[in-house]
Amino acid sequence: MPLRTITLLGATGSVGRSVRDVVAENPQRLAIGTVVGGRDAEALARVAVETGARFAALADATAGDALKRALAGSGIESGAGRSAVLEAVARPADIVVSAISGAAGLEATFAALLPGRTIALANKESLVCAGEAVMARAAAAGARMLPLDSEHNALFQVLGHEPLDSIRSMTLTASGGPFRTWSAEAIANAGPEQALRHPNYAMGAKITVDSASLMNKGLEVIEARFLFGLEPAQLDVLVHPQQVVHGLVTFRDGSVSAGMAVPDMRVAAAHCLGIDGRLDAPPARFLDLASGEPLTFERPDLQRFPALGLALAALAEGGAKPAILNAVNEMAVAAFLAGRIRFPGIAALVEAVCAQDFGAARAPQDVAEALAVDHDARQRAALLLSRAPFAAT
Template sequence: MPLRNVTLLGATGSVGRSVRDVVAENPDRLSIATVVGGRDAQALAQVAIEVGASFAALAEEDAGPLLREALAGTGIASGAGRDAVLEAVARPADIVVSAISGSAGLEATFAALAPGRVIALANKESLVCAGEAVMARVAEVGAQLLPLDSEHNALFQVLGAEPLAAVRSMTLTASGGPFRSWSAERIAAAGPEQALKHPNYAMGAKISVDSASMMNKGLELIEARFLFGLEAGQLDVLVHPQQLVHGLVTFRDGSVSAGMAVPDMRVAAAHCLGVDGRLDAPAARFLDLAAAGTLTFEKPDLVRFPALGLAMAALREGGAMPAILNAANEVAVAAFLAGRLRFPGIAALVEAVCAATPGGCDAPRDVGTALAIDQDSRRRAASLLSQASFTVT
């Protein structure tokens, strides 16, 4: 089999680490030539050297000199800023892993779409903010979009060659996060330290907080709507603390198929990277159902976790509302992590921004429009955040 060339966007994050592990396990089939990070020059330089990359780029332009210094003498070219990221995306690659966190990954993901390329998508915000535009571009250029989120990857594998008409509904599972069994009062008093303690995965700060509020699962519902072309009423969530079942597909004839695996992002990464055939995994990555024992499922509590309900409402409304919801949430989570907002304030701020936005806005048809909606919504959120009702005292 030919050696597949990989471009890794979000190389220093948790998904990036999983992808690097899978590539290291399959050196005869995969190679990482280009890496992109956010602002940590030392971390990206270390990754670039470790994987033998030929080019490294940082999104933060001011960190460019630090990256050049860290890579001095290695022969690895580097750049920083928007143009450098787009240069990285334009370099030859068979597979582009899009794992830049948040709406910051939208432009790079869209630019990565090219004929014959495989895009392994872990940046759900690309579809949340501009799902119609992204999927239209995928079809136009003939790229292949593979979901790298564990839930969507499970659904994708379960669906297989079945036609969409055979599907009655799809269900994404959620761990319930660190606050699954907490009372509303205890959740209200939680700080960043508690919110960052995900029960099953080691993830970045933003996605960990989204898991704690269950906003992450709401964003994943919106992502699934575009990935699979379903209606809002065909998508649902079940809380499954063991996180061994990642997704369920219910077919028209009443049969239900489950996508199962250990809670390890390297499983989904291996599927996406194994474009020429499945890759071998270490024994520790295989599911032992007898050892797992009981599997439990429960409906999500939208009273204790209102963020999920807000995302479901945005999914039903459609148009620009998912992009507005996502932007407001990114501002709210950043404020919570900075100590400027209490945990219940995350959902409250998102709700206020969505309520203050005129309804009926069309879904963005291109990246520029999506980014404009994102920036306008961030300004609204920042303005509301400064009001006394959202101030932490």
């Protein structure tokens, strides 16, 4: 099989690390040519040198000089700002890994959808904010969209070549996060330190807080609706603390198939990068069911974790509501991490803004519309955050 070149968007994050591990395990089949990061020039420079990339770009336009200094003598080209990120995306590559966190990854993901490209998608917000537009663009361009999130990747593998009308429902699993067994009162008094203690994964702060609130699972359900073309009523969530079963597909004949693996993003990354021929897994990444604890499942408690219910309601309402929900949640999580609101304030802020009148806001048809919705929702969230009652929420 010929060497595949990779553009890695979000190269310094947790998904980026997983992808780099898989590439290092399969040097005869994979090579990273371009890396993109957020604002940490030193970290991106280290990744660029270690992977042998030819081009490195930072989203932060003010960090360009720092990146050039960090790469001095390496021969690696670099740039910073929006134009540099889009230049990175336009460079030749067989696979583009889209792992920039949050709505910030939407424009780069959309630009990456070129003929013949394979997109390994770990930026769920691209589909949450503009699912219809992204999937339509992918189909029109002939780009192949592969899910790199563990849950969606498991469902994708389970489906194989089964037709859409053979599916009765899909179930995504959630670990339950650090507060799974906590009382509502204890959750209300939890601070960032407690929320950032995910039981199974080492991830960035924002997604870890989303996992604690179960908002992450709600965003993943919205992503699955567009990725697999199902109706909202066909999607379900189960809490599964062991995180061995990542997804379940129930077929119309009553049979159920499960996607199982150790809880490690490198498994999904290996599948996406080796889509036309399985790759070797990093060491010790194989599942041993006999040596693990019993597998348990439970329904999510929407009273203690209202964020999941808000996400499901946004999906059911449709239009621009998922994009609004995502924008406000990003604002709310940032406020919580900064100590401006308490943990219940995250869901409270999302609920308050989503309840406002946005008119007949249709589902965004392109990046510009999605970003306009995002901007409007963030302004409304900022206004509420500036008012004293929210600080105590």
